[in-house]
Amino acid sequence: MKPLFCSMTLTALLAAADPAAIEKGRAEEKRVCVACHGLRIIHIQRLNRGQWDREITKMVGWGTVVKEREALLEYLVASYGDDKPAAPLARSQDGTQKP
């Protein structure tokens, strides 16, 4: 029983996102991801880890220079993972949805 409990605890710890890495990733996003578009196009996504990884690769392919890739990935998965509730729709003042 005990070894099983220990390995489960370890797994939980490994899976838990590191707050320092998340903050580093948030800073990296602010620094490099705003050169071509706003943050909203990123923040409305709900992707799993593999999808976020491919998304970063896609942006790098278009010339984005990412220095803190691991931290950025941690931040994106922790904040905009596919386990998070859908992003609220953007609405104009009169309540009609923005394009």
Ligand code: HEC
């Ligand atoms: C070199 C310019 C450029 C930079 C810098 C850039 N992007 Fe993009 N990004 C684009 C373009 C162009 C699109 C629209 C592509 C389309 O319409 O499919 C886009 C779209 C997106 C989308 C919407 C989904 C998609 O693939 O179309 C996400 C998410 C995204 N970018 C994430 C990021 C992240 C995260 C970063 C920072 C690591 C970043 N982008 C930096 C050019 C860039």
